Amino acid sequence: MPRSIQSTQPPLKFIPQRFNPFVLQIVRWLLPFVLRFRTRPWLPTGIVHIESKNAEILAKLYQQFQAGKIRFLIAFRHPEVEDPLCMLYLLSRIVPRVARQQGILLQHPVHSYFLYDRGMTVWAGNWLGWLFSRVGGVPIRRGRRLDRQAIQTARELFANGKLPIAVAPEGGNNGHSGIVSPLEPGVAQMGFWCVEDLQKANRSETVFIVPVGIQYRYVEKPWSKIDWLLSKLEADSGLPVNEIDPSASLNQQEIYYQRIYRLGEYLITEMEEFYRRFYHQDIPKTISTEEFASPNEILIARLHRLMDKALKVAEEYFGIQPQGNFIDRCRRLEEAGWNYIYREDIPDINALPPFKRGLADWIAEEADLRMRHMRLVESFVAVNSTHIQEQPTAEKFAETTLLMFDMLSRIQDTTFPGRPRLGWKEAQITVGEPISVTERWENLQGDRHAIRQAVSDLTKDLQVALEKLLE
Structure with missing residues (x-):
């Protein structure tokens, strides 16, 4: 990912195919x-x-x-x-x-x-x-x-x-x-x-x-690397690291599942309050549990509700009506943001007077900030309530932990550092x-x-x- 964009950019031109x-x-x-x-x-x-x-x-x-x-x-x-x-x-x-x-x-x-x-x-x-x-x-x-x-x-x-x-x-x-x-x-x-x-x-x-x-x-199953990454995410989030006692009567998969669930619940709660307080989104502090069969389904329902609110924050800014699934909405927001940053309506950016250039840069920087809401959602479009629990594997635990790493990295660091590599x-x-x-x-x-x-x-x-x- 690039550093945060702070100035308007020339149009993204089509790159012709030149097979060699x-x-x-x-x-x-x-x-x-x-x-x-x-x-x-x-x-x-x-x-x-x-x-x-x-x-x-x-x-x-x-x-x-x-x-x-x-x-x-x-x-x-x-x-x-x-x-x-x-x-x-x-x-x-x-x-x-x-x-x-x-x-x-x-x-x-x-x-x-x-x-x-x-x-x-x-x-x-x-x-x-x-x-x-x-x-x-x-x-x-x-x-x-x-x-x-x-x-x-x-x-x-x-x-x-x-x-x-x-x-x-x-x-x-x-x-x-x-x-x-x-x-x-x-x-x-x-x-x-x-x-x-x-x-x-x-x-x-x-x-x-x-x-x-x-x-x-x-x-080789990267359990030790998953443990390290979860500990890092817990620490970065402000949670006590590895609060679950490994000596309890739980197998390895159950221990890691509880850690991921606990971290996910904490992050969702924090982000709900973030959007509730600073973006004035109507997010109830409780959710009806009657239609859900398990706490995991409740958590995923909260995640999807949060994703909807995050996209609405960006859609309201760009004047876009929510249409389609999460992926459709992300694609439309990406194009709207690019239209504000890569300006096809400006023949020559460098020829703009300082005042108009300043306005264009302002719009580009704000569009980049609004698109970050969409980038957060992109990481979780395929998350569901049963993926890990059905045939839990080290690969599934690693994938889910890496998605949470993506989320925290996008919030903590505008350069979005490369993902940790957990093994061959x-x-x-x-x-x-x-x-x-x-x-x-x-x-x-x-x-x-x-x-x-x-x-x-x-x-x-x-x-x-x-x-x-x-x-």
């Missing part, structure tokens, strides 16, 4: 090192092993694609920031290896174009935009109702590009290997657009969407059965009015397919 096989090859050579030591070269924190299931499905699809028989889009899960690196490893190493083993001839490179959030270059730097453009990336403004240039570029590549295209249909990472966030309809819509574009060109390729699941696990990890990538978009299009029998429902149905089916890959 030489740059891609360099990235592939560096990939094993980057996977292991992406953020801290001196610590054992990265991904040491990636295994796959059903990679032969992709090998066969690439063979058919290169023969001009099909077009396809890879719809991959997005739980962590490492996902694109794992996908690159899958396509550059695992799929070619499986193809050789099964006698499937493939042309090189086995790669894909991909969509990425334009905001990544805001916090990482312009170098990332340069790199992504050379390895097939297309930037998209997630909150824009219609990012015409990005959508048109992606549509053109899907129908006519020399490579398939990959998209994360969740729109952003949610921090949970075992929970799929509600999908955005863009992937399904792109599938139907591709079929339509092919038919207009009198082409016979079949269009598929391929679901791909990604999950992570620690090589392994990735499991599972390729699902391709979904034929062409077949669904043919079932519409040319009824364009039914496409909206077809997009909705395909999105739901893709959601189910991704969730099954995590079972």
Whole structure:
């Protein structure tokens, strides 16, 4: 994350896709090192092993694609920031290896174009935009109702590009290997657009969407690191550290669950008072417990109520009506904030007189502050009442603790330091059965009015397919 923004910025320009096989090859050579030591070269924190299931499905699809028989889009899960690196490893190493083993001839490179959030270059730097453009990336403004240039570029590549295209249909990472966030309809819509574009060109390729699941696990269960991180969060929050007696008749999972529950309840109570007192939000100090079966459900209900209030604080400032789920609201707020910071209505910022420049900087700084309410909510969009309790694992405890770390870091430090790394990890990538978009299009029998429902149905089916890959 960048430091707090205190001045207006020039518009975020579209970064054209300029695929360069030489740059891609360099990235592939560096990939094993980057996977292991992406953020801290001196610590054992990265991904040491990636295994796959059903990679032969992709090998066969690439063979058919290169023969001009099909077009396809890879719809991959997005739980962590490492996902694109794992996908690159899958396509550059695992799929070619499986193809050789099964006698499937493939042309090189086995790669894909991909969509990425334009905001990544805001916090990482312009170098990332340069790199992504050379390895097939297309930037998209997630909150824009219609990012015409990005959508048109992606549509053109899907129908006519020399490579398939990959998209994360969740729109952003949610921090949970075992929970799929509600999908955005863009992937399904792109599938139907591709079929339509092919038919207009009198082409016979079949269009598929391929679901791909990604999950992570620690090589060694990081209980000691979780204990350290929880102790740090307890201390930073003002709670006594590790108040629960380890000698009590509780197993390890129960001890950590109680610590996380206690910390979460404390943080929610403090944030409720924060929004109640300083932002004049109507948050009752009690909640009716009749409709909830457990204290955990009550806590999650309080969390969701708090998230709603935090978003309303930002929405009221930007003049936005609450619409959709938490993810939808976050996306719209992000775009509204960017419109106040990256000013497309100012031809030349440096040509402004000091008075108008001062006003523009004022607006940009305040917009950045208001967007922080949305950033807090982003960390918890996938949290539910049963995730940890159902089959408690070290990974689930680590994920939840890291989300709370994100929250405290955003409040304590405007530079938002990198997450603590709790140990070596392994990735499991599972390729699902391709979904034929062409077949669904043919079932519409040319009824364009039914496409909206077809997009909705395909999105739901893709959601189910991704969730099954995590079972």
